[in-house]
Amino acid sequence: MAPQHGADAPALEEAAHDERLAARARDIQSWLAHLEDEDLRFIQRFLLVSGSLKELAELYEVSYPTIRLRMDQLIQRMKSLDDPPPADAFDAKVRVLVADGEIPPKLGKELLRIHTTVIKGARK
Secondary structure, three states, rough: OOOHHHHHHHHHHHHHHHHHHHHHHHHHHHOHHHHHHHHHHHHHHHHOOOHHHHHHHHHHOOHHHHHHHHHHHHHHHHEEEEEEEEOOOHHHHHHHHHOOOOHHHHHHHHHHHHHHHHHHHHHO
């Protein structure tokens, strides 16, 4: 009896789907892992109030402009960790420091350049 080539197709499709899900989970975990606990709580509370900044401001007992600023800072952090993903914890920390305005972007780029050079040298 000849083998049925189509019989493996569902299993292959399921395996490919599982691999895509695993890759997405790794991507999500990479930037989530670099956020502070307070950032994660902020995101959770934002979702629980259905994205209402007004309600979030009331929850934190601060003004709307204050909560908007906090949201903008968090967005900058997330963007800094998103593309390309950080190579390591030092890379992630420098990106967050730049996004938070704690160090100037020029200094952040220089630190990352030097760090990359040192890492490449250590691998030789």
